[in-house]
Amino acid sequence: AQRVTQPEKLLSVFKGAPVELKCNYSYSGSPELFWYVQYSRQRLQLLLRHISRESIKGFTADLNKGETSFHLKKPFAQEEDSAMYYCAHLNAGNMLTFGGGTRLMVKP
């Protein structure tokens, strides 16, 4: 089955430390991948899209087709980065499949 896997349910780091949230996918072909973020008591919102290759709020994500990964990285975590992060894959039928999510906690 086609899957998006986020192996860590919880990631806890100190403020200023680097952070990497892992995402692996198992789809064939050219993937279209996203990172969504959900801050406390807020709706889910798009953080990054791999096609745009941009940096949002200091986060970047590189698609590695060899490792079928799309890890989200930030060199220096901030307390306001604490949130749930979801990796997602969009298939050719426009169906978005989410990973199980990783809760990032940034401690002061």
Add this chain to the structure above:
Amino acid sequence: EAQVTQNPRYLITVTGKKLTVTCSQNMNHEYMSWYRQDPGLGLRQIYYSMNVEVTDKGDVPEGYKVSRKEKRNFPLILESPSPNQTSLYFCASSFSLLRPQQYFGPGTRLTVT
């Protein structure tokens, strides 16, 4: 303001009592979908619609129905709710296949007793 709205935001109901959760978007988006969010399972797609009168099953469609009679509305219908449908539900919309960034509603927390 461009947005996706859902109603109700919170609902407690009993097994078997039909309910509808409404979803509306004001961005003229073609694509709309419903997800449920459960602890440890993340977000799973229930149904999606690529345009008016075009709907398709997602990963977990059992026990749900949808309709897309107008472009802006995409209600989720539970004909006979059961306790395993207790969940947090999100509606989302996106402009089209070529612009698939999804905008999410605020969520509806449903409890079925």
